[in-house]
Amino acid sequence: MGGMTTTAPQTTTPTRAPDPWALFIRSRDGLITVATLVAIFVHLILWFGIGLDGWARDWPLVVVVVLGGIPLMVEVAKSAVATRGGADTLAAVSIITSVLLGEWLVAAIIVLMLSGGEALEEAASKRASGTLDALARRAPTTAHRLLGGTFAGGTEEVPVNDIAVGDLVEVLPHELCPVDGEVVEGHGSMDESYLTGEPYVVSKSRGSEVMSGAVNGDTPLTILAGRPAQDSRYAQIVGVLREAEENRPAMRRLADRLGAWYTVVALVLGGLGWAVSGDPTRFLAVVVVATPCPLLIGVPVAIIGAISLAARRGIIVKNPGMLENASRVRTVMFDKTGTLTYGRPAITDIHTAESFSEDEVLALAASVERYSRHPLAEAIRAGAEQRGLELPAVTEVSEKPGQGLTGVVGGRRIRITNRRTSHEIDPGSRDLIPVTASGMESIVLVDDRYAAMIRLRDEPRSSANDFIAHLPKKHNVDKLMIISGDRESEVRYLADKVGIEEIHAGVSPEGKLTLVEEHNRRGPTMFLGDGINDAPAMAVATVGVAMGAGSDITSEAADAVILDSSLERLDDLLHIGARMRRIALQSALGGMALSIIGMILAVFGLLTPLMGAVAQEVIDVLAILNAARVGLVRGPLSDFDEK
Structure with a gap:
């Protein structure tokens, strides 16, 4: 078991993922955004720099509003039914109203907000293809096939898709x-x-199953292909992830949910003012005051502040829309390894033969394991260090295929291997090594006789139990579970340690995806994981969180990445989401409340369209300043202290 050195696979340098800014400006909405910014800049120069007025000053705005605004309003009209109305719908009405009023700068600003939001959403949607691209870049592309299907004929390098079932x-x-x-x-x-x-x-060893995409160790292996590359386990995970991305349920934005009823209120009040007075300018004044800038600007400003705040705490937000839902999560699903555990094995117990002590065997094993980078070797060395053991010198060390790691310590031959090899070398060990149904193990032989079995496991974080108790108390989470591909005994062991009752063991990536989809119908969900097998579940969960940045594929599929895999940082993320949502609602609802007051004044003719435009600008500034408070936090956010 110990002694296999693992290094990074020798693969070609992957192609860089598309730059987000390049994705932004290559989209139609991105081009409209850039063109609108340029038009506004030119307009301001013509106005304040040269002193022009009328058409000579407004023509850049007219061009961009006509050429950019019309396509946007067509899209808004198409999506109005699907989204049941929203801020975008009222923005389109506001563009038309502004044009009719001759307020071209107002119209251009609304075009800017609409196109910028659409372009950002389109760039964010590229996460799906980015994840799949990362998987494709890592997928094996070539294979060394034995010529003639025999060991004597040599090998040829062929595309992996040319490998057929039965090839060596x-x-x-x-x-x-x-x-x-x-x-x-x-x-x-x-x-x-x-x-x-x-x-x-x-x-x-002979008879062992292997998976496409696994990294081989130091020893060449010959395998018999059991299925073509397109049907491999790796390809299946890619397929599941693609399906998850394509069928991801659409989440209505906060601005759309609030804007749906706000649009109705604005149009009803505008129509009422027109009907009562017979003056269409009453309608125009109401709609100008109702321009939903607190929604179109206030909410994004709050999100940008939250992203900045998260980054300062070691959290990378990949999908800004996640922040709107993080505080609403009611079901939290954990993968086993690297989330509630440290992601590294540790010694749990040592079973020794009669003539050996635990410290003696551990010191001998750790001495030899100093020459290995195997994960279990590191755990054995750490165990010896924790006990303060002095490690004797090793005079020889070697590793032969099938024999494990071998060293000579103080004239004694120390071998660290697995149960099967131990039985072959020392048949008497069959009756001495205890049967175990869980965890990992290393067998230590001294002079080819059984000396000890060192059992290891990935132990839970010291604070995991407290964190599980913290989630229902402080974040209203009412359902917690562990979903893992590991054995039930291992999953149950962890669940009992941290205080989680519901477990799902031996679950494939497809099974994880199905479980998340089932619970999505119950309410907002969060899935935490750190492996490729977690990517499909992360992609379809309301909030997918990657613990650590070890896998670019997992990080791409996640909505947020916690760089140091800390539970305290996860608590920070939940608090940041709650803060963003609370302040965004303050800005949006406060801004809309002030706008409704202005609309009522406009209904009675107390606000002209021009006065309404000025009033709306004041409301916008107040909403934006309040939204900017999201990122202005210097002290701690989390109320959970990870020990």
Whole structure:
């Protein structure tokens, strides 16, 4: 078990993902946004710099409003039914009203807000293709097929899609396994953590199953292809993620939910003023006052402040829309490894033969494991360090396929291996090594005789139990569960440790996706994970959070990435979402309340269209200043202290 050195796979440098700014300006809405900014700038120069007025001053605005505003209003009209109205609908009415009033600058500003919001949403939607691109860049592309299907004929490098079921494939050291299959020659290990999320290197010998995308260790392995590349486990995960992205449920924006009824109120009041007075300018004045800038500007300003605040606390927000829903989450689903656990194994107990003590065996094993970078080796070294053991010198160290890590310590031959090899070397160990149904293990042989079994597990974080109790008390979470592809005994062990009752063990990526979809129908959900197998569930959850930035694919699929995998930072994210939503609502509802007062005054003719435009600008400034408070936090936000 110990002793296999794992290094980064030798793959080609991946192509860089598209730059977000490039995606922005290549979109139609992005071009309209840039053109509108230029038009407003030119207009201001003509007005204040040169002193022109009338058409000579307004022509840049007229051009951009006509050429850019018409396509936007067509899109707004198409989506009005689907979104049941919203801020965009009233903005379109405001553009028309501003044009009729000759307020071209107001119309251009509204075009700017509409197009900018649409372009940002379109750029954010590229996350789906970005995630799939990251998966595609990492996928194995070539394989070393044995010529003639025999070991004597040498190998040829072929595209992975040319591998057929039954082909023999050589997997070189530190290479990505190209297809699913079975080991037929060789003994070594593979790092499957990228696929499974479990922080272990898995021993492989004849008869072992292997997965496409796993990273081979130091020893070449020959595998028998069990299925073509397009049907591999890796390809299935890609397919599930693609389906999850394509079928992601649409979330109505806060501005749309508030704007739906606000639009109705504005149009009814405008129509009432027109009907009572017979003067159409009453309608125009009402709609000008009703221009939904607190929604179109106030909410985005609050979101930008929240993104900045999150970044200062080591949280990268990938999908700004997530912030509107983070504080509303009622169901939280954890992957097992790297979320509630540290993502690294630790010694849980040591079973020794009669003539050995725990400290003696641990010191011998840790001495040899100093020459290995295997995850279990690191755990054994850490265990010896915690006990303050002095490690004796190693005079020889070697690692032969199938024999484990071997060293000579004080004239004694120390071998660290697995249960199967131990039985082969010392048949008497069959009766001495206890049966275990959970965790990982390393068998220590001294002079080829069983000395000890070191059992290891990925232990829960010291603060995990307190954090699980914290979520219902402080964040109104009423359902908690662990969803993992690991064995039920391991998942139940963690759940009992941290105080979670509901578990789902042995779950595939497809199964995780199904569970999230089921709970999405119940209310907003949050899924936390750190492996490729978690990406589909993250993509479809209301809020998907990646703990750590170890996988670019997982980070792309997530709505937010917590860089240091800290539960306190996760609590920060929930508080930031709640703060953003609270202040955004203050700005939006406060701004709309003031606008409604102005609309009522306009209905009775107490506000002219020009006065209404000035009043609306004052309301906008107040809403924006209030929204900017989101990012102005210097002290702690979290009320959970991770120990």
